Amino acid sequence: MALVKREDIALFSQLFKTLDHNMYVLLKESRIPNDLHCNDSCYDYLPENALKNLIQILGSRTTPDQFGLLVWSVCHDVYIPRLLEKLTHSSSLKAALDECCVLLQQSATGSKVYTQQRGGKWWLVRDKPFNHDLSFQYAELFSVIFIHELLLTLTSGKWSASELALQSHDADIFRSFKPLINTQLYTARSVMAVAIPEEMMLSPIHLSSRASFSDSTTDPIKADSFVAVFKLAIRPYLSMGKLSIKWASDILGINVRTLQRRLEKEGAIYSDIIEEMVLEQIIDLICNTDLSLTSIASKMGYTDSAHFTRAFKRQMQMTPSQYRKLNRSK
Template identity: 70%
Template sequence: MALVHRKDVAFFSELFKTLDHDMYALFRESRIPNDLHDTEKKYDYLPEKALKNLIQILGSQTTPDQFGLLVWSVCHDVYIPRLIQNLTQTTNLKSALDECCELLQQTSTGSQVKTELRRGKWWIVREKPFSDDLWFQYAEMFSVIFIHELLTVLTAGKWQATEVALQSYNAELFQAFSPLKNKQLYTARAVMAVAIPDALMLGPLSLPRHISPTRRHLPDATEDTFLSVFKVAIKPYLSMGKLSIKWAADILGLNVRTLQRRLEKEGAVYSDIIEEMVFEQIIELICHSDLSLTEIAGKMGYSDSAHFTRAFKRQMKMTPSQYRKVNKR
């Protein structure tokens, strides 16, 4: 199950403001929590499916030219500068790209990006499981534009696109991006890849060195069990009320039986896991916040405080007010 960083989903959603889109309707359609932009909500990652939904909706509401321009503006103004500010390896283009690939892996677990020498040519390669769904084509276009802009900046404009390999079958969408017009685009390939001449790949860079700020690392859960990743992915949705397994499976891009089977394989039951996670958050709020019990009940999706009190007492053998009195710090 792939995860993406919350900040990337939030920033991508900002593109819809240029289309005068109803943001709450967008979040509902994309299966994104309504509190995405609320900095007080403490979660860092969302299922990759949320970003896939956003990309597909954006693509469906714009022309290929508009989509390409919006994506380019995001890459040029935000993503590329933010990535380059983290660079410490600037001996040559290859060392810089290798570090960029490492940094990109820390923001998403759904694909692998790397430099590779294939048949005597250097390429920057993106490996991602292919899908016939429309979102995949738009997501691949985003990746091509991102890499195009990254190479342009890192070489001070010396690099020009000559050969691009695409996993998608149709090159028309990509040719709407003006730098790719009349370029050699190979379709239906196993990976997406962009060719880089040896002279540029191994040549020196003139970029200034930057002190690397604290980097964002995906939690260890992403390299551990399905259950651990499931908890990270589903945490942002716990305050949305009763979270049925059907709704959770849809959020994660799985079918219900697959989700049940993956959890059962690790000895877990969906309803038990959700109840446990909800109560962990409730106890955290009771002990470490100044919110009233009524506010906590509403925040965690309970319809009224009486229902909340009954559920809490059934689980903890005391009322929320009694628990707060004993454990408040």
């Protein structure tokens, strides 16, 4: 199960503002929590399936030209500058790209990005499991546009796209991105990859002066088991009321039986995990915020305060107000 940094999904969800639709409706359709842009939301990651849904909705509601322009604008104006601000290695284009690959892997776990020398050429490779869904083609186009703009920026416009390998079987949508009109495209390949001349790959580059971003470095995703990854992925949805395993499987893009089997393999039961995580979040809100108990109940998806109090007392053998008073007296 792959994860994506919440800040990255929040960035690309801003593209919904360009569509003539209610943004919250589009977020719901993408299986993205409505509190995505709230500063007090207590999660850092979302399942990659949410980003896949977002990209597919953008693609389905725009023409290929419009989609390419939207993705290009956010990559060129925001995402790539933010990525380059974190770079420390500029001894060569390869050194900078290798560091970019590490940073990208820390932000999203669903694909591998790396440099590779093959067939007498250097390539920047995106390696991701292929599927025939239209969403995969849109996601691959997004990656092509991102890598294209990244290489142009790092080489100060000296690089040009001469050869591009695609996992998709149809190249038409990719030719809608005008910089690829004269590019040799290879379809149905095992990975997506762009060619880079060796002399350019090994030559030094100049990174313009950058502000310090020491407070925004991307931490690696700390999850060494399926249960740990599952908890990170499902945390954003805990406040949506009763989260059935069918709903969770739909959000995560995993078959119900597969989800159950993966959890059981590590000795975990879905309902127990959800109940434990909801309780942990409620306790954190009770102890570490000044939110009223009514607000906490609403935030965690309870229909009324009485239901919230009964559920909490059943688990903790005291009411939420008693627990808060006891905690604050210590």
